[in-house]
Amino acid sequence: MTQNSPSRRELSLLRALLTRGGRKRSNCCRCEGVRAVEELLARRKDLVQFIVATRRGIDAMRCELPEVKILSEEEFSQYSDTLNSQGVIAVAEIPESPDTPVAGDFILALDQLNDPGNFGTISRTYRAIGGQELWYTKGSVDPWCDKAIRSGMGAQFSLNVRKFDDLRSLCDAAEKAGFQTIYIADPHKGESCFTAEKLFKKSVLVIGSEANGVSMFPENSRSVMIPMPGDYESLNAAQAATVLLLEYVRRNTQYI
């Protein structure tokens, strides 16, 4: 591991990447925190542009680090987006909409999901259950913003993240790739997620925005619900996603 100081250009990029415009101009993002950087290095080392860290941040990392630019705690705090930083940020190229063919048993589609914490948590759970294709529509929070990457602990770097203009074009692309059944997660109606037969069989599972649900209902789409005994508030978006995604694990008995 070689060490030196970050250049002025690098420091200015670090700050610019906190904005959507900054990320768009450079096609890079910030990946902050020990676990997120570990995930990035383990899975997509090729994307790393540079890493800045404090001595404390370097000590906390459990993996081999490439070149690191050192900052003092005080300097670092000016670039961190968290209250209690872990002392390490990587700048990485955004691997959005890769050229690779569509992989796996089903596509998880997030339609205008607004909250970066939810986007991150859902990405992380999807990665944890072995998901591969994370698709989303315009109007969602940026999956590559600081908070989404931190909440996801860098899971985004392990997924094929693809962006679409709207849910219709997303479903068209899925159909072309052989994923023909569209399931819309609904809080109140539809087939039970515990019995819906085609739920993970070359299908798309769509989760809509926290406040308004999905932006539209594609032709021939089906609704899938998590059955609940009472007439109570439904689960929030991240909880619902967790239950639906773990149902995939339950059905794949080799894991059980």
Added chain:
Amino acid sequence: MTQNSPSRRELSLLRALLTRGGRKRSNCCRCEGVRAVEELLARRKDLVQFIVATRRGIDAMRCELPEVKILSEEEFSQYSDTLNSQGVIAVAEIPESPDTPVAGDFILALDQLNDPGNFGTISRTYRAIGGQELWYTKGSVDPWCDKAIRSGMGAQFSLNVRKFDDLRSLCDAAEKAGFQTIYIADPHKGESCFTAEKLFKKSVLVIGSEANGVSMFPENSRSVMIPMPGDYESLNAAQAATVLLLEYVRRNTQYI
């Protein structure tokens, strides 16, 4: 609905209840927000001491209100614990450790769970799946603190909440009540939650602290895990609880 101003004693109580000491002295708690107050009124109207609200808060309520003490928005903001208040707070007696017999198919036990948001979210999900007995150990966050009630949307008022000195005395009490099988949620080992046969058959399901897991392993307890395909970070405490609790719903086919 009659309306007048809160007394000085009531306003001072409102503030005192933000502290654990204040709640202990008066055996009361604050229940803030439209949904939480609606839940309280629907389920345990008998506990309500008084309600303070702004005109806006009153308009937002979808149920019949008893007597309400009116505050201006400016006055209210001095007593609210949230940034964007909904303009209504009820003060209610704490219904802890009720005299009623232990009810239902299983007991959910939270052992030194620290985060009020997690405590609230788990309470809410447990209530939503028809759970009845929510037990917890000393060292947990106070279930009646402001944030736990807000996150729970008042679900605590619909549950039999009982406190124990430690996990051993909790398990002893459960055994006496006929709940003999103890399951400890474990991130890595144990029976699969999708197949563990006795999971909800007069059992106790224990969820430990976010950082350290359970405080001890009671004699003859079993571990139950959520199987995950990869070698990835486990789900957080609230996500794990959601999956385990929804497994109860899945097994009770009358709901599906």
